[in-house]
Amino acid sequence: MSQLIRSISFNPRDQHILAGGSIYGAVGIWDVRKSQGPVECVPIGVGHSESVTSLIWGNSKVLWWDMRKINAPIDACDKPLTMKKYNLMENTYGDNWAKTPADKYLDSSFCTIEYANEKKLQQDHPCLIQLIRDKYLLEPASKELPYVLDHPYTIDPSDGQANDIREILKNKTKGFFVESGGFDGEFLSNTFFMERYLDWNGLLIKADQKIFSKLHSRNRKAFSLPNCISTKTLPDQIIQKNNNFI
Structure with missing residues (x-):
């Protein structure tokens, strides 16, 4: 510095x-x-x-x-x-931030994971946004790459939810979804049909690293995150329990 x-x-x-x-x-x-x-x-x-x-x-x-x-x-x-409190839910600085890319608000030498944790940066703080983009968020696969599926001829792998969504949104095209608990990106996916046939983009979230690696291998045309959705407005760490193991 x-x-x-x-x-x-x-x-x-x-x-x-x-x-x-x-x-x-x-x-x-x-x-x-x-x-x-x-x-x-x-x-x-x-x-x-x-x-x-x-x-x-x-x-x-x-x-x-x-x-x-x-x-x-x-x-x-x-x-x-x-530290100032940054929180778009309270509209503190959101209007100003919307006019300029987030990485213009904080010198990169200040913006580290240690800094974000120590200061408990709020969910819309430019530093936290930049860290998520740089270190966690994975880009969609190229549309030129074919899907890697276990059941490639299944049109809608969801359990009916995708059909309900299509009816409510009248087969809307080019939408954006957020699927928390995206599992492996195919099995019972509630968003795969919209992505494949209605040209939707979106965000797939799965904290289990083993299952997430499978999701990422599907070549989904959506962003993906190997993290959790927090119940707080700042970074948090949790212990995940699955089938009697942590």
């Missing part, structure tokens, strides 16, 4: 706290007693759109100003430092 820093300033009331501004416009605050990265960050494009050339502490605060609105700072960071 040192090659990206343009300016630094130590907190005059706490020798362990310093603020740094990057050449790309991000502002981070570090506790020198910790080595995991900044303890607080204003992402790129939120506070500054250009290089941060200087920083000044005031009353143990860092203030962010929009020079077009100089009557008051647009944001402030006090010590003790706390």
Whole structure:
């Protein structure tokens, strides 16, 4: 990160706290007693759109100003430092984020799995979104690749649910599905018919790694995730129990 820093300033009331501004416009605050990265960050494009050339502490605060609105700072960071809550369900920053790709809001050197876990980043935080895209989400198979199926002549492998969906949506084409518990991508699949015959895209989710590997081998034309759907709005770890084993 040192090659990206343009300016630094130590907190005059706490020798362990310093603020740094990057050449790309991000502002981070570090506790020198910790080595995991900044303890607080204003992402790129939120506070500054250009290089941060200087920083000044005031009353143990860092203030962010929009020079077009100089009557008051647009944001402030006090010590003790706390992470902002990002949650689209509460519409905190969702409207702004929708206008710019998520990876433009946080310097990549800040965005690590350790950072996301430590800060308990909310489900729509740009860093968490980027980590899911880079490390977990698998792209759809090419449409040029044939499906690899156990029963290739079965038109609808679902147990009737797909037919009900088609009736409700009047055989809608080019939709998007999310199938949690996608199993092996074929057996009793509720989405396979829409994908194959109605040109739907979607997301297949299966946490069991052994079964997920089978799902991925099917060449489904949908995104896939080898994870769970959390009951919380932040990253969580669970223990899965199947047939008396963990």
